[in-house]
Amino acid sequence: MAFLSPLVLLALPVVLGLVYWLYRRRRPPERKVAGLWLWQKARRQGRSRRQLDLRLWLLLFAASCMVLALARPQLRLERPGPLVIVLDASASMAATDLAPSRLESAKRQLRTRLASSPRALLIRAGERPQAFGPAPGRTLLDALAKIAPGDPEADLPAAIALGRRLLPGAPVLVASDSPDPGAEGYLNVGGNGQNVGITAIGPGFVAFANSGPGPWEGQVVVNGRPYALKIPAGGYATLEPPSLSVQAQVSANDALTLDNQASFNRRAVRVALSEAAPALERLLALLGTVRAPANPELRFEIGTPKETPPTFTVYFARQAQAEATVLDLERTLPYLRGVELVGFRLPVPPQAPQGWRPLLIGENGEILGWYNPNGVYLPPIAALRDLPAFPVLLYNLIAPRGEARQGLLRSQETLLPRPAPSRSLPPSFVLELSPWLALLAALLLAAEYLWFQRGSRATSARLPTVSV
Numbered sequence: 503m504a505f506l507s508p509l510v511l512l513a514l515p516v517v518l519g520l521v522y523w524l525y526r527r528r529r530p531p532e533r534k535v536a537g538l539w540l541w542q543k544a545r546r547q548g549r550s551r552r553q554l555d556l557r558l559w560l561l562l563f564a565a566s567c568m569v570l571a572l573a574r575p576q577l578r579l580e581r582p583g584p585l586v587i588v589l590d591a592s593a594s595m596a597a598t599d600l601a602p603s604r605l606e607s608a609k610r611q612l613r614t615r616l617a618s619s620p621r622a623l624l625i626r627a628g629e630r631p632q633a634f635g636p637a638p639g640r641t642l643l644d645a646l647a648k649i650a651p652g653d654p655e656a657d658l659p660a661a662i663a664l665g666r667r668l669l670p671g672a673p674v675l676v677a678s679d680s681p682d683p684g685a686e687g688y689l690n691v692g693g694n695g696q697n698v699g700i701t702a703i704g705p706g707f708v709a710f711a712n713s714g715p716g717p718w719e720g721q722v723v724v725n726g727r728p729y730a731l732k733i734p735a736g737g738y739a740t741l742e743p744p745s746l747s748v749q750a751q752v753s754a755n756d757a758l759t760l761d762n763q764a765s766f767n768r769r770a771v772r773v774a775l776s777e778a779a780p781a782l783e784r785l786l787a788l789l790g791t792v793r794a795p796a797n798p799e800l801r802f803e804i805g806t807p808k809e810t811p812p813t814f815t816v817y818f819a820r821q822a823q824a825e826a827t828v829l830d831l832e833r834t835l836p837y838l839r840g841v842e843l844v845g846f847r848l849p850v851p852p853q854a855p856q857g858w859r860p861l862l863i864g865e866n867g868e869i870l871g872w873y874n875p876n877g878v879y880l881p882p883i884a885a886l887r888d889l890p891a892f893p894v895l896l897y898n899l900i901a902p903r904g905e906a907r908q909g910l911l912r913s914q915e916t917l918l919p920r921p922a923p924s925r926s927l928p929p930s931f932v933l934e935l936s937p938w939l940a941l942l943a944a945l946l947l948a949a950e951y952l953w954f955q956r957g958s959r960a961t962s963a964r965l966p967t968v969s970v
Contacts, residue, residue, distance in 0.1 A: 599695025
């Protein structure tokens with residue numbers, strides 16, 4: 503049972519005391535009798551066997567019912583029903599600060615609820631959610647036992663949306679160490695363990711993080727060379743080894759081992775050209791690309807772009823109109839970082855298909871380049887090949903596709919989410935008791951009136967008056 507207004511219960515002793523005081527201070531009825539000695543004798547004899555004052559108890563019980571009704575009590579019952587369980591399988595769930603791990607602790611608490619559900623859906627929440635069911639809960643226990651942590655992150659909103667789509671109307675219970683995603687129920691399995699791990703790695707760069715409440719001092723190994731490192735509490739530290747390929751390892755006995763090793767190196771990016779372009783081919787060779795016409799990662803074509811290219815494609819216009827000076831460009835695109843084209847005169851390429859957006863804008867509103875999520879459309883190569891920005895643009899397009907990182911997690915996983923309050927699923931059956939308590943109070947007051955007030959008046963009317 504729960505009370506929606508529990509502070510009202512503080513008034514219960516005051517109300518009961520007031521009813522008792524008013525009842526006891528009432529003036530008794532007057533009757534004229536021949537003498538008082540018989541009553542005094544009866545009073546002395548009755549002190550040893552006082553009778554229950556039923557009227558007082560009725561009034562106290564009615565007052566209690568009214569106060570309880572104002573506190574808005576609810577009777578909440580749990581009944582097995584359809585259920586969606588979302589289990590976080592990110593790397594931080596492998597932390598051992600909860601024995602034997604955060605994930606196993608969550609499984610232990612979920613088994614009983616899953617087994618009692620007549621129709622359940624189990625979702626593994628990783629980078630991509632994976633669903634098991636819908637099926638009777640008992641049949642999903644094996645799938646629950648086989649779920650293992652390790653994903654760089656858990657997309658909880660996508661997992662919740664998948665569960666609601668596959669089992670509409672069922673409440674969703676999320677078991678995770680991440681912040682509450684806002685489902686109907688939330689089981690937090692966060693811990694307070696200390697962890698040191700690698701959060702970023704690149705050419706000549708490694709970053710480390712410390713999730714503990716105090717500073718960490720220890721040794722890390724980068725490309726086979728040991729380094730002494732100090733990381734502040736809840737903070738980061740970096741190293742810059744003189745190498746483009748990096749292998750790093752943390753020597754620490756902490757709560758999570760999945761982020762203790764990471765590596766970075768470059769590989770050749772597969773490209774394809776639609777036709778010969780000597781200036782472009784020389785730049786691509788200098789950037790370490792390889793020709794792969796059948797399965798390219800990046801395609802270069804000369805001509806008007808398609809509406810939606812299947813592979814990221816760089817289009818160069820075959821012909822162009824009059825030139826215009828570049829006034830502005832779309833600075834939010836990562837491949838335009840360091841590409842200085844403002845102030846240069848470029849030819850205006852033909853109009854791009856529908857769905858492409860302006861990339862380069864001229865001083866009079868001319869559109870000198872276009873882009874969409876899977877491609878970029880530029881002026882002819884002859885107008886770009888001698889500009890300093892052209893090799894920078896090609897490097898920005900190619901370099902990220904050739905970067906190979908292994909063993910790297912999101913920084914939130916290394917910092918190990920901390921404990922947070924859990925939320926139980928809403929009860930499947932809720933009964934409001936306030937109307938019933940108010941009705942019971944009214945019935946008790948009616949009974950008190952009929953048995954005592956009305957009855958005593960009728961008796962008084964029938965009794966004769968006796969005078970001395």
